[in-house]
Amino acid sequence: MAAASIVAIAVLLVVGFRNHEIASAQRQIAALDVVLAEASSRALSNVAIVLDRIVEDVGTDQIRTADDFRPRLSGFDIHECLKMRAAGIARFTTVLAIDAKGDLVSHSRRWPTPEVNVADRDYFLHAKDKGGAEPFLSEPVENKVTGRWVLQVARRFTAQDGSFAGIIVGSVDLDYFQGLYENMKLPEGYSVALWRRDGTLLARTPLADDIGRPLDTEARRQLAAGRISGSYKVPTSADGGPRLVAFNAVADFPAFVTTGVTESAALADWWSAVTLIAAAAAMGLLGTLAVTMAAVRRLALFEELAAALSARDASEAQVRQLQKMDALGQLTGGIAHDFNNMLSIVRGNLDLLRRRLDQGRRDVGTYLDAADDGVVRAADLTRRLLAFSRREPVRPQSVDPNVFVEGLAELFRRTFGQNILLVTELGEDVPFVKVDPGQFENAILNLALNARDAMPEGGRVTIRTRRAGAAEARLSVGPGASGLVVEVEDVGSGMPPEVLERIFEPFFTTKPVGKGTGLGLPQVFAFAEDSGGRVSARSQVGSGTTVGIYLPASAERPPAAVPEGPVPHATRRQCILVVDDEEAVRRISGEMLGHLGYEVLTASGAEEALELLAGKDDVELVITDLGLQGMDGTRLAEEARRLKPEIRILYATGSGHAELAANDGSSAVLAKPYSSGDLARKVQQALAA
Numbered sequence: 001m002a003a004a005s006i007v008a009i010a011v012l013l014v015v016g017f018r019n020h021e022i023a024s025a026q027r028q029i030a031a032l033d034v035v036l037a038e039a040s041s042r043a044l045s046n047v048a049i050v051l052d053r054i055v056e057d058v059g060t061d062q063i064r065t066a067d068d069f070r071p072r073l074s075g076f077d078i079h080e081c082l083k084m085r086a087a088g089i090a091r092f093t094t095v096l097a098i099d100a101k102g103d104l105v106s107h108s109r110r111w112p113t114p115e116v117n118v119a120d121r122d123y124f125l126h127a128k129d130k131g132g133a134e135p136f137l138s139e140p141v142e143n144k145v146t147g148r149w150v151l152q153v154a155r156r157f158t159a160q161d162g163s164f165a166g167i168i169v170g171s172v173d174l175d176y177f178q179g180l181y182e183n184m185k186l187p188e189g190y191s192v193a194l195w196r197r198d199g200t201l202l203a204r205t206p207l208a209d210d211i212g213r214p215l216d217t218e219a220r221r222q223l224a225a226g227r228i229s230g231s232y233k234v235p236t237s238a239d240g241g242p243r244l245v246a247f248n249a250v251a252d253f254p255a256f257v258t259t260g261v262t263e264s265a266a267l268a269d270w271w272s273a274v275t276l277i278a279a280a281a282a283m284g285l286l287g288t289l290a291v292t293m294a295a296v297r298r299l300a301l302f303e304e305l306a307a308a309l310s311a312r313d314a315s316e317a318q319v320r321q322l323q324k325m326d327a328l329g330q331l332t333g334g335i336a337h338d339f340n341n342m343l344s345i346v347r348g349n350l351d352l353l354r355r356r357l358d359q360g361r362r363d364v365g366t367y368l369d370a371a372d373d374g375v376v377r378a379a380d381l382t383r384r385l386l387a388f389s390r391r392e393p394v395r396p397q398s399v400d401p402n403v404f405v406e407g408l409a410e411l412f413r414r415t416f417g418q419n420i421l422l423v424t425e426l427g428e429d430v431p432f433v434k435v436d437p438g439q440f441e442n443a444i445l446n447l448a449l450n451a452r453d454a455m456p457e458g459g460r461v462t463i464r465t466r467r468a469g470a471a472e473a474r475l476s477v478g479p480g481a482s483g484l485v486v487e488v489e490d491v492g493s494g495m496p497p498e499v500l501e502r503i504f505e506p507f508f509t510t511k512p513v514g515k516g517t518g519l520g521l522p523q524v525f526a527f528a529e530d531s532g533g534r535v536s537a538r539s540q541v542g543s544g545t546t547v548g549i550y551l552p553a554s555a556e557r558p559p560a561a562v563p564e565g566p567v568p569h570a571t572r573r574q575c576i577l578v579v580d581d582e583e584a585v586r587r588i589s590g591e592m593l594g595h596l597g598y599e600v601l602t603a604s605g606a607e608e609a610l611e612l613l614a615g616k617d618d619v620e621l622v623i624t625d626l627g628l629q630g631m632d633g634t635r636l637a638e639e640a641r642r643l644k645p646e647i648r649i650l651y652a653t654g655s656g657h658a659e660l661a662a663n664d665g666s667s668a669v670l671a672k673p674y675s676s677g678d679l680a681r682k683v684q685q686a687l688a689a
Helices: 002-058 066-073 076-087 122-130 175-182 218-224 268-330 332-358 365-389 401-416 437-453 470-477 520-530 583-595 606-615 633-643 676-688
Strands: 092-099 104-107 149-158 164-173 190-196 201-205 229-234 243-249 255-262 397-399 420-426 432-435 459-467 483-490 534-540 544-554 575-579 599-603 619-625 648-653 669-671
Touching: 002 076, 002 092, 002 149, 002 164, 002 175, 002 190, 002 229, 002 243, 002 255, 002 268, 066 092, 066 104, 066 164, 076 092, 076 104, 122 149, 122 164, 149 201, 164 175, 175 190, 175 201, 218 229, 218 243, 218 255, 332 365, 397 401, 397 437, 401 420, 401 437, 401 459, 401 483, 432 437, 437 459, 437 483, 437 520, 437 544, 520 534, 520 544, 575 583, 575 606, 583 599, 583 676, 599 606, 606 619, 606 633, 619 633, 619 676, 633 648, 648 676, 669 676
Parallel strands: 420 459, 432 544, 575 599, 575 619, 619 648, 648 669
Antiparallel strands: 092 104, 092 164, 149 164, 190 201, 190 255, 229 243, 243 255, 397 432, 459 483, 483 544, 534 544
């Protein structure tokens, strides 16, 4: 009877642990698949937004009938527009404009446009026969030269008379999704795949031979039956055994994402537990059942808890950057609007300047100042986006919260749309605070986006700054301390108490599947604690929600701007080599340096630059773009120093990657766009090094 009891207990434990491990694996892949489906949706949405922006650039009011499409889109200006839009998203390979007959009208990478007809392609037939303005995903096509798979995202173009005028098509490199999934660093036995709704495999990690082939999967059948997410078990798979699979539809696109794990990988820890249980049962038969079973169970529970905590931390770290980019994606429309406004300022003032000069007038200072202001504002916006999108270490510095909030509010107003009124209430005696500006910006951004999402029908969002009261400061930042309160308030539907008490839990969200990760407010909570403060929220159903960040005051003043001083000119005739693959940049940089008194040579690439250096001995400085095609700027610097060890290098960059220059010991970095004064000061600094 004792032996039978021990065996029965061992069997129950083995079965129980097995069911627990299977259920835990199903929950893990389901949560991970939600995050990946949302990330895939954001990536495709950015592509769709670019296609919509191209339609706006073209102007539907200029295409009254289908016959107007080719004359409007076949010009060089449209080719340049498509080229610029394609360059804005790294995963784009080409952007095409195709008329109602299927003839290629404009190509982002080739000019003149080649004569090609795509009337038999699935994306063209879908746009022509089924209509609708939603994007269409084509069957993937493998490039015979590069072996890379691309996906065509097509957007129908309808003339003002309602007729089918043509399509705008973006070719998306599927290696982007392959890389996105591979960066998750999934354990062995796990897999992630992106599919079309018809079952065509688009991308998968680990890489499979079935890319581009339609496959019959349970996920496709369940999606066809109306489900948007779920999980199931495959009895046999390509891995040779049973597999657990979770799937989620990609919001707004005919695609879905699956995340799977082999049953053997899910049960890897279970086999260890089985071994321990069997050993414990054998020892129990020898008289030590009670002590051994207690130790095994405590050890198993401890390892399970440690593994769960480790898995949660790893999952949070992996999706934190995705959540940050998700927030950035929501700002894309407003940012594009702001950037186009700045470009309009520059172009309009240059046009007025040209007209006055043609009239022989010289009172053009106002136009020059306005155009320069537009360039400065555009460059500042670019730097803020680059800083926001990169992972960076915490760098606290003293900031003026009123100036900081007002700057963000200008960006938010362009983003929220006409049905959201954004109001700022800035206190008059608020203290400075010492925080990481990027994290502070991200926290306010998360709160503002949550407030906007709480009012789908429109409303008012208020961002308020004020000095913390004595009681608030004592509870938030310590007895006797002073502090700042930044509050974000909406007039939305509010939250019941049971929801309000959970809003700072990681992965907890009330948003629909595919609309939120549950990491925004936990990031706000972590930022407040890391900065020595705290965060609190109050809400009432039907009356809205207010979230407040309490931060300790800082006695340190924000750094003041340093005046630039006069523009330095060359003290003697010095020779400078300018290397840039953009002809206009080479020309204007050369003219600026010539006016400053320098002798200037130019080169379109690293190879040409090295030939010039080998044949001319008096070159003292090389100004090179970091992102040259082929041999980049840092490699060019290495080769130049081999030829001339004493030569100075000045790096120019418009991508924000100045750390590449710092890696080779150079401190002189010139940020694009730059003025004549910026160039002169950096050249003087580099020559004096």
